[in-house]
Amino acid sequence: MGSLISTHAVDTGRRHALGRVAVAIALACAVLLALAFVLDLDGAQYGLLAAVVPLLVAAPAAAVLLRKARRPEVVELHDDGIAHVFGGVRRQWAWDEVAALDIAERGYDAGVDPDCTIRFADGALLHVSGRTENSRVIVAALDRHCADATRRPVRRPHKARAAAVLAVIALAGGGAAAWVVLTNPAGGLAVLGVAAAVPAVVSLILLVAVLVTGRR
Structure with missing residues (x-):
């Protein structure tokens, strides 16, 4: 490699911030899962079990981001x-x-x-x-x-596909939550609306992260 010319440290502050966001999302999803077994809404509470999907994404992401943030x-x-x-x-x-x-x-x-x-x-x-x-x-x-x-673009095509998938999930979950709020805001379906909103919010946060880190 020849003689060392210069060293350039990488700031890991953004990983800390994203890791804390992922932890908050994971905790919120865990609370919703616990409520699914505590609430009694004629079976509608089991819609909160949908929170397991973002939990399975947010928990590993938080662990990876916080672990990487501690490594120089x-x-x-x-x-x-x-x-x-x-x-x-x-x-x-x-x-x-x-x-x-x-x-x-x-x-x-x-x-x-x-x-x-x-x-x-x-x-x-x-x-x-x-x-x-x-x-x-x-x-x-x-x-x-x-x-x-x-x-040539090295990572942009992969980020475009990831952004498209996250956008579809955010729109689908947000649309379902909006439909519940407009049609049955106080009924048992309200819990299903919350369950639909959780993956929508998580996907929206991830979408923003992808778009910000992928700017050109």
Whole structure:
């Protein structure tokens, strides 16, 4: 890899914030599940069991995000390549192993921290953004050493599909909850409306996260 040129620490604050949101969602879903066995609404309370779906998503997500937030992450620039150290696990690639680059153009020349996703020849991905210290130095090195690398969207198609699925779930759950509120706001179906609203809200939060982290 040659001599070490610079190190760039990654701020994990966003992972902490998203992890806390996921914990709050998981706790809310757990409460709804408990209410399903406590309330007596002529069977309508069992609609709250639908909260198990977002719970199964939010609980693992919270664990992963909070665990990652506690692990230090650093990007290293070397004479002959780039390295990524995360939680003590080190990966490194030579410059000629950079297969494709997806660099946000918006605001890049105006001094805004760039948003860049790197795909390497082994299929690995590395994301560099404003949360990476002096990220412009990394992108400048990529421009200098990897001028022949393909410039194309690396992660955008996957995020577009994820956004589409989350949008459908949010619309379906929100529509069902709205229908219950408009047609039977005080009846037993109200619990079903709450059950439909839970995955809708979770999907909406995840959709916003995908759109924000996927901006170009």
